[in-house]
Amino acid sequence: MEAALWSDGIPSDILGLISSRLIAAEYFIFRAVCKKWRHAPVTPPHCPAQSEISPRLITMRGDTGIVDFFHPVYNVMTTTSIPIPKLMNSRIRSSKGNWLLMSHGDCDMFFFNFISNEIIELPDLQGESRYITCWMFSCPPNSSSSACFVVGLKCSGNPPDVCIIKVGETNWTFHNLSDLVDTYKRFELTGCSSPIFFRNNIVYVVGDKGNLGLLTINENSTPSWEFYGKPFRGRRLKSINYVFTAEDVENKGILVVFLSHHEGKVEVWRYKLNGEVLEREEITSLDNNKTLFVSLVGSYLKTCVAPGLGNKIYFSMFHNENGVFYCLVNRKYYSFDYLDIKTYSSPNIFNFIRPISCIWIESEDE
Structure with missing residues (x-):
């Protein structure tokens, strides 16, 4: 007669209580302990109501004004119960703290606070400024410590023209910087890159050819561009479709x-300025204690948020209703389903859904 396993004596309600507090790899290890635990009616993990352990993906349902929040570690989608009319047919452009920079069409720009639902209107764009496609802002618009600048780049310019307003002003300022075209004709930007607004009012932008542009915002004078690094060689350039950038504080x-354009091949590079020299290297690992969350208009590099998610890249993609991440070790995309205890993997992005208007966000205390 076989000896009873110690695990067989644990009541099902206790198993459910344990499993509901496990996330990511811990949950799957729990189900693999023994046959009883694998088939017990255990409870999938629940997303905490208040504390957030990772960035969330916020998505606008443009036709309704409803906001969705996706919690990647828990594969949970929460939705605002009341539509917000101002958000109907709007698009997310950038984020900082609890604030989103939004737009209606080509001329109507505004801020939206997804915690308080507060809205701050900006003046309508006029003339050439209406063709701006790439946006960012320096700090929350209600900040009392520093001025908030909203900056737009006209991606067809070479180098990009710049549109700027300081929150509180009544007019945008458009700067045509085409006089630099002969000197910096190698830097191009078509809108496939997500800029980073760094400290000291400096915007870092990776161009379509892999080189780096720094835009310095001068409050009382014309903004200025500086460019670093040589373009990638033609073979590599042909495959690039999207460029995502995230601040790497430690480095x-x-x-x-x-x-890449077709199958979704992923390459990760580390960029760092050493004086006037751009140091650029391809890396194959984020280390096991880092996770990247990337979207076209905002990305984060975070300390590993859950066991098993180190050295992974979360994209703003879904397989069915499950989040999608890319494993840098196996060079594949994955998603997992807590309810069915299933893991989906693919070497390409063909079967994934990509929301049109979404961004990774991190809440801050009001």
Whole structure:
């Protein structure tokens, strides 16, 4: 007669209580302990109501004005119960803290606070400023410690023209910087890159050719561009479709994720300025204690948020209703389903859904 396993004596309600507090890899290890635990009616993990352990993906349902929040570690989607009319047919452009920079069409820009639902209107764009496609802002618009600048880049310019307003002003300022075209004709930007607004009013932008542009915002004078690094060679350039950038605080630089056009091949590069020299290297690992969350208009590099998610890149993609991440070790995309205890993997992005208007956000205390 076989000896009873110690695990067989644990009541099902206790198993459910334990499993509801496990996340990511811990949950799957729990189900693999023994046959009883694997088939017991255990409870999938629940997303905490208040404390957030990772960035969330916020998505606008443009036709309704409803906001969705996706919690990647728990595969949980929460939705605002009341539509917000101002958000109907709007698009997310950038984020900082609890604030989103939004737009209606080509001319109507405004801020939206997704915690308080507060809205701050900005003056309508006029003339050439209406063709701006790439946006960012320096700090929360209600900040009392420093001025908030909203900056837009006209991606068809070479180098990009710049549109700026300081929150509280009544007019945008458009700067045509085409006089630099002969000197910096190698820097191009078509809107596939997500800029980073760094400290001291400096914007870091990775160009389509892999080189780096720094835009310095001068409050009382014309903004200025500086460019670093040589373009990638033609073979590599042809495959680049999207460029995602995230601040790398520990290394005092940025991480750049290149996504190829067809199958979704992923490359990660570390960029760092050493004086006037751009140091640029491809890396194959984020280390096991780092996770990247990337979207076209905002990305984060975070300390590993859950067991098993180190050295992974979360994209703003879904397989069915489950979040999608890319494993840098196996070079594959994955998603997992807590309810069915299933893991989906793919070497490409063909079967994934990509929301049109979304961004990774981190809440801050009001």
